[in-house]
Amino acid sequence: MLELPTSRDACLALDAAxxxxxxxxxFALPPGVxxxxxxxxxxxxARTEAVLRDVITRQWGTDLIKxxxxxxWIDLPRRVGDRIGALVGAAPGQVIVAxxxxxxxxxVLSAAVSMRPGRTVIVSEPxxxxxxxxxxxxxxxxLGDTHSLRLVGPDALAGALGPDVAAVMLTHVNYRSxxxxxxxxxxxxxxxxxxxxxxxxxxxxxxxxxxxDAAGADLAVGCGYKYLNGGPGAPAFLYVAExxxxxxxxxxxxxxxxAAPFAFETEYRPAEGVSRFLCGTPPILSMSALxxxxxxxxxxxxxxxxxKSMALTTLFxxxxxxxxxxxxxxxxxxxxxxGSQFCLRHPQAYAVMQALIERGVIGDFRxxxxxRFGFAPLYVRFVDVWDAVETLADILDTGAWERPEFHARKxxx
Amino acid sequence: MLELPTSRDACLALDAAxxxxxxxxxFALPPGVxxxxxxxxxxxxARTEAVLRDVITRQWGTDLIKxxxxxxWIDLPRRVGDRIGALVGAAPGQVIVAxxxxxxxxxVLSAAVSMRPGRTVIVSEPxxxxxxxxxxxxxxxxLGDTHSLRLVGPDALAGALGPDVAAVMLTHVNYRSxxxxxxxxxxxxxxxxxxxxxxxxxxxxxxxxxxxDAAGADLAVGCGYKYLNGGPGAPAFLYVAExxxxxxxxxxxxxxxxAAPFAFETEYRPAEGVSRFLCGTPPILSMSALxxxxxxxxxxxxxxxxxKSMALTTLFxxxxxxxxxxxxxxxxxxxxxxGSQFCLRHPQAYAVMQALIERGVIGDFRxxxxxRFGFAPLYVRFVDVWDAVETLADILDTGAWERPEFHARKxxx
Numbered sequence: 051m052l053e054l055p056t057s058r059d060a061c062l063a064l065d066a067a068x069x070x071x072x073x074x075x076x077f078a079l080p081p082g083v084x085x086x087x088x089x090x091x092x093x094x095x096a097r098t099e100a101v102l103r104d105v106i107t108r109q110w111g112t113d114l115i116k117x118x119x120x121x122x123w124i125d126l127p128r129r130v131g132d133r134i135g136a137l138v139g140a141a142p143g144q145v146i147v148a149x150x151x152x153x154x155x156x157x158v159l160s161a162a163v164s165m166r167p168g169r170t171v172i173v174s175e176p177x178x179x180x181x182x183x184x185x186x187x188x189x190x191x192x193l194g195d196t197h198s199l200r201l202v203g204p205d206a207l208a209g210a211l212g213p214d215v216a217a218v219m220l221t222h223v224n225y226r227s228x229x230x231x232x233x234x235x236x237x238x239x240x241x242x243x244x245x246x247x248x249x250x251x252x253x254x255x256x257x258x259x260x261x262x263d264a265a266g267a268d269l270a271v272g273c274g275y276k277y278l279n280g281g282p283g284a285p286a287f288l289y290v291a292e293x294x295x296x297x298x299x300x301x302x303x304x305x306x307x308x309a310a311p312f313a314f315e316t317e318y319r320p321a322e323g324v325s326r327f328l329c330g331t332p333p334i335l336s337m338s339a340l341x342x343x344x345x346x347x348x349x350x351x352x353x354x355x356x357x358k359s360m361a362l363t364t365l366f367x368x369x370x371x372x373x374x375x376x377x378x379x380x381x382x383x384x385x386x387x388x389g390s391q392f393c394l395r396h397p398q399a400y401a402v403m404q405a406l407i408e409r410g411v412i413g414d415f416r417x418x419x420x421x422r423f424g425f426a427p428l429y430v431r432f433v434d435v436w437d438a439v440e441t442l443a444d445i446l447d448t449g450a451w452e453r454p455e456f457h458a459r460k461x462x463x
Numbered sequence: 464m465l466e467l468p469t470s471r472d473a474c475l476a477l478d479a480a481x482x483x484x485x486x487x488x489x490f491a492l493p494p495g496v497x498x499x500x501x502x503x504x505x506x507x508x509a510r511t512e513a514v515l516r517d518v519i520t521r522q523w524g525t526d527l528i529k530x531x532x533x534x535x536w537i538d539l540p541r542r543v544g545d546r547i548g549a550l551v552g553a554a555p556g557q558v559i560v561a562x563x564x565x566x567x568x569x570x571v572l573s574a575a576v577s578m579r580p581g582r583t584v585i586v587s588e589p590x591x592x593x594x595x596x597x598x599x600x601x602x603x604x605x606l607g608d609t610h611s612l613r614l615v616g617p618d619a620l621a622g623a624l625g626p627d628v629a630a631v632m633l634t635h636v637n638y639r640s641x642x643x644x645x646x647x648x649x650x651x652x653x654x655x656x657x658x659x660x661x662x663x664x665x666x667x668x669x670x671x672x673x674x675x676d677a678a679g680a681d682l683a684v685g686c687g688y689k690y691l692n693g694g695p696g697a698p699a700f701l702y703v704a705e706x707x708x709x710x711x712x713x714x715x716x717x718x719x720x721x722a723a724p725f726a727f728e729t730e731y732r733p734a735e736g737v738s739r740f741l742c743g744t745p746p747i748l749s750m751s752a753l754x755x756x757x758x759x760x761x762x763x764x765x766x767x768x769x770x771k772s773m774a775l776t777t778l779f780x781x782x783x784x785x786x787x788x789x790x791x792x793x794x795x796x797x798x799x800x801x802g803s804q805f806c807l808r809h810p811q812a813y814a815v816m817q818a819l820i821e822r823g824v825i826g827d828f829r830x831x832x833x834x835r836f837g838f839a840p841l842y843v844r845f846v847d848v849w850d851a852v853e854t855l856a857d858i859l860d861t862g863a864w865e866r867p868e869f870h871a872r873k874x875x876x
Contacts, residue, residue, distance in 0.1 A: 080525045087528055094524035099516060102748070106515060110695055111507035112493045114825060115500050118875035123695055150743025152717030153566055160605060176729055181718035181743065184731040188716035192573060192605065201729070275744065282523055282536060282747035303601035304565030305594035312876045314639075314830050316589055316614070318597040330563025330594065331688065334695035335515070336746035412527060417727050462531035463725045 054365050061365075061432035070358055074429045076346045077279075084434045084441075086413045089225075089253055089391050089424030092279030098342045105338045126337050127306075127328055133344045134278065134287050137352060138251060138270070139261035144289055146324050147337060149302075151252060151273050151286040155185040157300040157327055158269040158288060159219065162246040163189070163197060164299060166216035169245070173210050173218040176201040179225045182250055186219065204231070211243035218245055222260065223253035223389030226416050228363075228381040230258065230389050234265040241266065252276060255287070256347040257390040257426070259356050262289055269294070277390065277426055278347060280340030285332060290324050304329030350428055358427035360385040363392045366423065366435045370394055373443040380420055391424045396446075400463070404456035405445045411438045415463050467778050474778075474845035483771055487842045489759045490692075497847045497854075499826045502638075502666055502804050502837030505692030511755045518751045539750050540719075540741055546757045547691070547700050550765060551664060551683070552674035557702055559737050560750060562715075564665060564686050564699040568598040570713040570740055571682040571701060572632065575659040576602070576610060577712060579629035582658070586623050586631040589614040592638045595663055599632065617642070620649070624656035631658055635673065636666035636802030639829050641776075641794040643671065643802050647678040654679065665689060668700070669760040670803040670839070672769050675702055682707070690803065690839055691760060693753030698745060703737050717742035763841055771840035773798040776805045779836065779848045783807055786856035793833055807834045809859075813876070817869035818858045824851045828876050 055061045065071060078094045079085060085093055109117040118124050127146045135145035148154060159172065172186050183199065190197045202210040211218070218240045223230045233249065240247040249270040254260050256277030262270055268291050274284030290298060299320065305311045307328040309319040320326035347355070364385050370377060370392075377394035396402050396419060403415040413423040421442075425435070445451055468474045478484060491507045492498060498506055522530040531537050540559045548558035561567060572585065585599050596612065603610045615623040624631070631653045636643045646662065653660040662683040667673050669690030675683055681704050687697030703711060712733065718724045720741040722732040733739035760768070777798050783790060783805075790807035809815050809832060816828040826836040834855075838848070858864055 078520070078524045080527070083527075085527065091523075091528045093527060094519065099519050099524075102515060102519060103512060106507065106512050106694070106752075107491070110504075111491045111512075114493070114496075114498065114506060115504045115827065115875075116820075117695070119873045124875050149562065149566065150717065150745075152743035153562065153715060156715055164605075179718075180721070180727050180729065183729055184716045184718055184721065187731045188714040191712070191716075192577075192714035281519070282530070283744040283750070285746060286743070299604070301601040301605035302566060302569055303597045303604075304563065305592075305597055308593070308597065311593075312830065312874075314593050316593065316596055318600045330565035330699070331696040332563075333698060333746045333749035335752055336749040337696070339519075339748055407529075414528065417725065460532045461725075462528075462537050 054368060055432055058433060058436050061436045064432040068358065070350055070354055070427055073346070073350050074431070076349070077429045079429060082410050084411045084438050086411065086423040086425060086430065086438060088426035089276050090414050091282055092276055092343060092426070093429065095279055095342050095346045098281065098339050101342050102335060102339055105335060123334050126334065127332055128325065130337060130341045130344060131287055133341065133348060134255060135289070137344070137347060138255050138272070138289070139263050140289050141263055144292055144324055145287055146327055147274065147285050147287045147340065148328050148332060149286060151250070151271050152181045152185050153302065154271040154286050154288040155182055155250070156189060157302055158248050158271060159186055159189050159217065161298040161300045162217035162248060162269060165246060165297065169214055169216035170197045171200050171215045172197060173200045173202065173215050175203055175220060177203070177224060177226065178221050179250065179252065182219060182221060207236070208239065211240065211245065213244065215243055215245040217248055219248040219250070221250040221252060223258065225253055226393065226420055226422065228388040228391040228393060230387055233260065233267065237265045237267055253389050253391070257359070259352045267291060274340045274343070278340065279343030281336060281343065283336065284340040284343065285337050288327050290327060295323050300327055302329040306331060346428060355427045359390040359425055362425040362427060362430055362432065362435055363388065363390065365432060366392050366425065366439060369436065369439040370442070373439050374446055376446050377421070390426060391422060393423065394421045395419050396421055398451055400459070401451040401456040402445060405451040406442060409441050411441050467781060468845055471846060471849050474849045477845040481771065483763055483767055483840055486759070486763050487844070489762070490842045492842060495823050497824045497851050499824065499836040499838060499843065499851060501839035502689050503827050504695055505689055505756060505839070506842065508692055508755050508759045511694065511752050514755050515748060515752055518748060536747050539747065540745055541738065543750060543754045543757060544700055544737070546754065546761060547668060550757070550760055551668050551685070551702070552676050553702050554676055557705055557737055558700055559740055560687065560698050560700045560753065561741050561745060562699060564663070564684050565594045565598050566715065567684040567699050567701040568595055568663070569602060570715055571661055571684060572599055572602050572630065574711040574713045575630035575661060575682060578659060578710065582627055582629035583610045584613050584627045584629060585610060586613045586615065586628050588616055588633060590616070590637060590639065591634050592663065592665065595632060595634060617644070621652065624653065624658065626657065628656055628658040630661055632661040632663070634663040634665060636671065638666055639806065639833055639835065641801040641804040641806060643800055646673065646680065650678045650680055666802050666804070670772070672765045680704060687753045687756070691753065692756030694749060694756065696749065697753040697756065698750050701740050703740060708736050713740055715742040719743060759841060768840045772803040772838055775838040775840060775843055775845065775848055776801065776803065778845060779805050779838065779852060782849065782852040783855070786852050787859055789859050790834070803839060804835060804837045806836065808832050809834055811864055813872070814864040814869040815858060818864040819855060822854050824854045
């Protein structure tokens with residue numbers, strides 16, 4: 051762990067010595083902005099525009115349908131999947147890129163439930179990201195309410211793992227608090243109860259080291275547009291442990307998950323391996339942008355990223371405690387138990403965040419009273435953390451958030 | 464109906480007088496290519512590169528997450544949906560862009576089945592595009608085989624519509640033969656049997672006039688990357704007739720289909736209207752490209768496109784009958800009963816198509832013996848049709864397809 055800087059100059063010195071500093075140049079960040087919202091939308095990698103121009107003008111425009119073969123479009127879901135797999139501790143052949151996180155959750159939840167006949171409960175937590183709960187609710191309705199969703203907080207998990215539990219679905223790093231589960235320990239606990247473990251890595255992939263294989267995880271999903279910098283609404287990914295691939299079936303059995311998509315057979319026959327979790331034709335432009343985003347993370351390495359990330363969140367927490375006494379921390383105090391973000395509570399969080407954004411410090415608001423800040427160590431500097439807290443302190447000290455325009459709610463918050 | 468040209472010069476004259484001729488400039492077609500595969504992948508619109516550059520560098524790169532509000536990303540599924548709606552005869556508020564055709568089929572099939580409790584059969588045809596059948600099979604497996612799929616050819620449809628039928632799912636224009644159903648007549652027949660009608664418009668949207676509302680259609684899906692020129696794997700669309708929107712539920716109940724996505728509630732509450740058929744976060748880059756592609760079609764108007772399309776396929780059929788006697792037609796002889804494509808059978812269709820592609824005439828092969836040619840009147844000229852048939856005739860007459868490299872199968876055909 052780095053020693054925390056105690057002055058702005060000390061931050062600048064840390065940045066100058068930062069072995070990750072050069073990776074900031076891999077992003078096209080707008081000037082004058084401190085971007086602490088890469089956990090909502092990762093910023094634009096510098097290479098993406100040129101890569102997409104090539105995909106659009108040469109692969110699509112000139113080579114047209116040939117590119118399914120010559121540019122490897124048909125292999126993109128597996129190829130980018132394996133690249134993401136390397137970031138989340140999954141050996142090749144277990145991760146594919148496809149659809150959205152929500153749709154992928156439906157696939158793995160369906161598969162998990164069908165693997166545990168007679169068990170009728172899906173366990174999750176009330177603070178999980180809502181779409182995870184909504185997808186489970188949709189599946190349960192479709193199954194005719196033969197199953198149910200049991201929501202318990204982290205402390206009550208052990209008591210909820212009865213013999214009726216088919217699967218446990220948790221988000222590894224909580225979207226709001228940033229609290230991180232011990233993946234190996236929870237997975238073992240769930241397995242001991244005879245259930246399958248589904249991890250949502252939306253706030254983990256590219257943010258914290260993840261070891262899916264080593265943790266014995268069964269299934270996982272994750273997001274391409276946060277710490278993987280794949281662009282707005284980038285396709286999501288899905289992990290199925292190799293030991294389950296032959297026996298798992300999922301209901302979204304589209305043609306690209308077929309053993310022979312271009313044989314145009316009337317009956318579905320699942321492809322070997324994780325490819326059976328593909329469904330329809332993937333959005334190649336968005337998936338090509340995701341590949342660039344994944345490369346920005348892979349170039350740095352998760353261990354170095356994690357070390358800096360913990361230093362950044364620790365510095366932020368310490369400075370906020372000192373300079374912003376009207377806020378209270380909403381993330382775990384121990385850096386090892388949180389992801390790459392730190393949140394503060396403030397009764398006027400929405401307006402405070404609008405005031406911050408106006409001054410170029412971009413985080414986001416999460417209902418009801420959360421100021422959420424993501425610290426992606428690829429491009430966030432120590433001096434950014436220092437300046438962000440100083441800006442926040444000034445807004446709080448001067449009541450700048452009180453301006454009426456900061457209270458007008460936007461469609462997307 | 465135009466009089467058919469009987470010489471290459473007459474084709475050139477027709478092209479010179481073609482009121483749609485200028486629309487060809489809206490595409491960045493590679494030189495030396497006759498592109499008759501827009502029914503597999505529409506070509507690149509000339510504006511797409513610049514629009515995507517703006518989406519990437521300004522909307523994403525500079526404005527970052529603000530673009531969900533300021534660039535209207537959050538409204539894209541509805542906005543592009545309404546634009547597509549205008550092309551398929553759907554009043555605003557009934558079409559959204561989301562996910563893939565396969566995933567959307569799962570949504571509407573699930574919804575249809577749940578609307579007809581006690582009815583346990585889904586009717587389709589064995590020659591439907593396979594992914595449609597696969598998605599129905601996946602749904603049926605998930606429902607515990609309480610339902611079944613009844614496959615009948617067009618002539619046997621009436622006899623298959625018993626009181627046990629919940630929904631009929633047909634592709635309006637067949638992907639292989641190009642045969643087109645009478646949408647209004649079939650829909651009325653299905654309704655008379657008490658079932659719901661689901662149309663797959665993959666080969667119809669942007670290709671032939673469609674009047675979903677006037678035909679009384681219940682549900683439809685369609686593809687963005689064929690005649691809508693949205694780019695490889697472009698997002699798909701989905702139609703739900705307004706009268707069904709309040710009562711329809713679908714199991715892929717993701718957060719963007721929630722009544723208040725950013726309230727982060729624990730329980731799913733469906734949004735009003737067609738938005739409840741949204742699921743996860745949409746791929747903005749691919750969806751922005753689709754918007755440009757849809758505009759290329761809207762600028763021409765479906766009536767003019769259809770008139771030229773029928774002339775193009777008629778010319779092709781007539782010339783192929785004359786010049787390529789070793790082929791047999793695989794599409795309806797009556798232009799009014801087919802879509803914007805024409806197919807020929809040849810026992811060596813795969814190799815023949817490879818030889819054609821090598822000479823710059825791009826169509827595609829469909830198993831087992833189909834040469835498939837799409838004629839998108841936005842950019843295909845009469846002289847292209849003439850030249851394509853001459854090239855095909857030469858390949859067949861000289862046995863040019865016999866070269867061994869034309870027989871090596873590619874991954875994507």
